[in-house]
Amino acid sequence: MEYNIGTYREVRGVSNNSNDISSSRIPALEVRDLRKSFGSVSVLEGISLSVREGEVLSVIGPSGSGKSTLARCVCRLEEIDGGKILLYGDRIDNARHANRDIARLVGMIFQQFNLFPHLSVLENITLSPVRILGIPPKEAEERAMALLQRVGLAEKKHARPNELSGGQRQRVAIARALATNPKIMLFDEPTSALDPELVGEVLDVIADLARSGMTMMIITHEMLFAKEVSDRVLFMDAGKILEQGPPEAIFTSPKVPRTQLFLQRMLAHVGKELVQSSSEEGRCTNDA
Amino acid sequence: MMLDFSAITPYLHMLLRGASITIQASFLSLLCGSILGILVGAVRVAPFAPLRALAATYIYIIRGTPLLIQLFLIYFGLPSLGLNLPAFTAGVIGLTINSSGYVGEIVRGGIEAVPKGQWEASKVLGLSYFHTMRFIILPQAIRNMLPAIGNEFVTLIKESSLLSTLAITELTMVGQQVRSVTYASFETFIIVGIIYLVMTSITSFALQYIEKKWTVA
Numbered sequence: 001m002e003y004n005i006g007t008y009r010e011v012r013g014v015s016n017n018s019n020d021i022s023s024s025r026i027p028a029l030e031v032r033d034l035r036k037s038f039g040s041v042s043v044l045e046g047i048s049l050s051v052r053e054g055e056v057l058s059v060i061g062p063s064g065s066g067k068s069t070l071a072r073c074v075c076r077l078e079e080i081d082g083g084k085i086l087l088y089g090d091r092i093d094n095a096r097h098a099n100r101d102i103a104r105l106v107g108m109i110f111q112q113f114n115l116f117p118h119l120s121v122l123e124n125i126t127l128s129p130v131r132i133l134g135i136p137p138k139e140a141e142e143r144a145m146a147l148l149q150r151v152g153l154a155e156k157k158h159a160r161p162n163e164l165s166g167g168q169r170q171r172v173a174i175a176r177a178l179a180t181n182p183k184i185m186l187f188d189e190p191t192s193a194l195d196p197e198l199v200g201e202v203l204d205v206i207a208d209l210a211r212s213g214m215t216m217m218i219i220t221h222e223m224l225f226a227k228e229v230s231d232r233v234l235f236m237d238a239g240k241i242l243e244q245g246p247p248e249a250i251f252t253s254p255k256v257p258r259t260q261l262f263l264q265r266m267l268a269h270v271g272k273e274l275v276q277s278s279s280e281e282g283r284c285t286n287d288a
Numbered sequence: 289m290m291l292d293f294s295a296i297t298p299y300l301h302m303l304l305r306g307a308s309i310t311i312q313a314s315f316l317s318l319l320c321g322s323i324l325g326i327l328v329g330a331v332r333v334a335p336f337a338p339l340r341a342l343a344a345t346y347i348y349i350i351r352g353t354p355l356l357i358q359l360f361l362i363y364f365g366l367p368s369l370g371l372n373l374p375a376f377t378a379g380v381i382g383l384t385i386n387s388s389g390y391v392g393e394i395v396r397g398g399i400e401a402v403p404k405g406q407w408e409a410s411k412v413l414g415l416s417y418f419h420t421m422r423f424i425i426l427p428q429a430i431r432n433m434l435p436a437i438g439n440e441f442v443t444l445i446k447e448s449s450l451l452s453t454l455a456i457t458e459l460t461m462v463g464q465q466v467r468s469v470t471y472a473s474f475e476t477f478i479i480v481g482i483i484y485l486v487m488t489s490i491t492s493f494a495l496q497y498i499e500k501k502w503t504v505a
Contacts, residue, residue, distance in 0.1 A: 075412050103414025114409035118427045127423060128413035180414060 026089040028053045028184050028215040029074065035082035036069055043069045045239040046083070051184070051217060056210045058218045058226035058247070061236035062262060067219045068111075070236070071186045074217070075108040088183065100132050107177030111189040113169040115161040115176070121148070122157040125176045133180060140179070147175035151205050167198030171205050184215040191222060203229075223266050227251045235259045293475050299466040300479075306462030307483050309376075313458060314445045314487075316380045321387025321444070322437070326426075328388050329395020335417060343392065350389025356450055358382050363454045379451040383444060390440050398433035399425055431502050438495035442488045449484075459483060 027050035036044040043066045051057050059067045072078045074085055076092065076099075085093040087105045116124050125144040129135040135143075148154045151171035153164075161169055170190055177185060187206065191199040203225050210216060210229050220226050226233055227247045234244040235256070243256045251267075254260045296303075332343035350358070362385075363378040373381070402425050410420040452461035463480040467473045 077408050077411065098414075099411050099416055100414040103412065106412070108409075108412040110405060110409065112405050114403075114405035116406065116409070116424055116428075118431070128415065131419060131423060132414040176413070 025053065027051060027086075028055070028088060029217065030086040030089075031070075031074070031083065032086070033083040034070070034073060034080055034085065036066075036073055036078060036080050043239050044073070047236075047239075047241060048083075049234065049241065049244075051215060053183075053215050054213045055231045056214075056216045056218065056229055058220055058230040058233045059236060060220065060223065060226055060233060060262075060266075061242075064238075065236040066239040067236050068188050071108070071188045071217065071219050075106045075186055076102055077108075103128060103132065103180045103182070105183050107180065107182035107185045109170070109173055109177055109185065109187045109190045111192045113161070113166070113173045113193070115169055115173055117161050120158050120160060121153065121164070121172050124161070124172060125179045128176075129179050144175070144179060147178050148172075150178075150208070151175045152201075165198055166194045167201045170194065170202045174202075174205055174209070178209075184217070185209065187216065187218040187220065189219050189221060191220070221266070223251070223263070235262065237262070291475055291478070292472065293479070295470045295472045296466065296475050296479055299470065302462050302466060303459065303479060303483065306457055306459040307487070309456065309458040310445070310448050310451075310460075310484075311487065313376065313380055313383065313451055313456070314448045317383035317387055317448070318441055318444055320380070320384040322391055324384060324388035325391025326395050328392030329399065330421060330426075332392055332396040333399050347389045347392050350386060351393070355382070355386045355447055356453065358386055359450060359454060375451075375454045375456045379448075379454050379456050383448060383451070386447075387440065387444050390443075391437065394433050394436045394440060395429065397436070398429035398431075401432045402428045431499075434495060434499040434502065438492060438499070441491050441495065445488050445491060446484060 029049075029051040031047055031049050034044050034047040035042070045066075047066070047070060049057075059070065061067050069078060073080050073093075080093050083093075084091055092102060092105070116127070119127065122141065122144055125147060126137065126140040129140040129143070130137050145154060145157065148157055151174055153168055153171055153175070156164060156168065156172075161172070164172065174190075190206065191202050194202060199222070203222065206216075206218065207225075207229050218226065218230070230247050232244060233247045233250040235242050235250060235254070235258075237258050243250065243254060243259045250259065251263065254263055328343050328346060331339050332347065334340055334343075359379065359382040362382045363373065363375060366373060366378075406424050406428065407420060410424045415423065448458060449460035451458050452464065455461065457465075459480055463476050467476040470476065
């Protein structure tokens, strides 16, 4: 089946119009007045946002703006200093929930993949379902294979992470995160550690996931990708949300001068070929 | 001066029996010391500060005092508390405790060398601290630790010669007995030294083999 991102946006655009109905529902993710500092450095200065079920939110902004910290707070890798984080109306910013409960709700993709190097691709994916969630090994394996199929790496199931290219590793990481059946996926600069020619294959998988209706928050420097795949784009700087709105509005007519400057600089360096590289030859399968 | 090994030949089987005691004591201490050491090392990086301090103190004391004094405390000191241990048992306990301090520090280093991202990925996937340790961190840490562990094993075999001070008839002790009978000091201890060298070499080679096999896998 061949997709293109353009039609996907149009389809999702329809559901965007039904804002009134969906706003009555509990948001998948809600962040209220989130504050976080590292020592005396304040990184998040009262962030509030919400992500509807099925919505794709991209977070852009300069390095050090607090984007990654925001994602890390949501998946509880950082303890927060103030505010609330709710997943489907349930507060998760305290120790009341075990790691296991969070894993069922949130999947996290790291810039550095963080695959387990001593385990095979398949074992990476089945570890949490089998050991933590108590899914029978056979069932977990079948599901893992379906996920590998989905990210196009079924034939690599017995490979070790160090036998894969960066793009393949990130695709395995996505399959692994999906294996716990999370309700929302967080991507923390998923392509920033990749060689340029491997970016496309990972963005393809993320776009495919977006099409499937997954709720996602994507921290990214890939401006064109953010523009194509997101329902909403949020611009952060110095720990604050400066502007947010539909991608067309943010990218074509940003209101805040800081956003304008940032986009000017970013788009000056971005070639259009990145998003268009979703063709098959973009998939590099070298064993780096 | 000429070396004359013929005087030793009749006592060779005694030396080999002593070597067998050395191997038994070393192997037991090595096994127990490694298990205890992994526990000490795991506690040394525990998420609870008082536990960490406890393990750090243990390692500090063990590594800061001579093995000979530790052996004397167990063999000659404990009886005053009413605890009389057979020499071999006392010796193995002493070596075990001593080795656990060093292994503990090696384990700490090995664990801390595993990238932080491994902890983060584990947490996000729902693994608890103990699951992360067991399934993710330790398997990688042990690989990091193998070279240092190999050194520690070799050291332990050599230091087991101190058990002779507890009148355990291990290799060094037997060497002293043979020397006192034959008066061939140089020859006796050359042979004793060679036997130690064989034991440490086999240990090193075995560990290098394991290391190679594990890093390829």
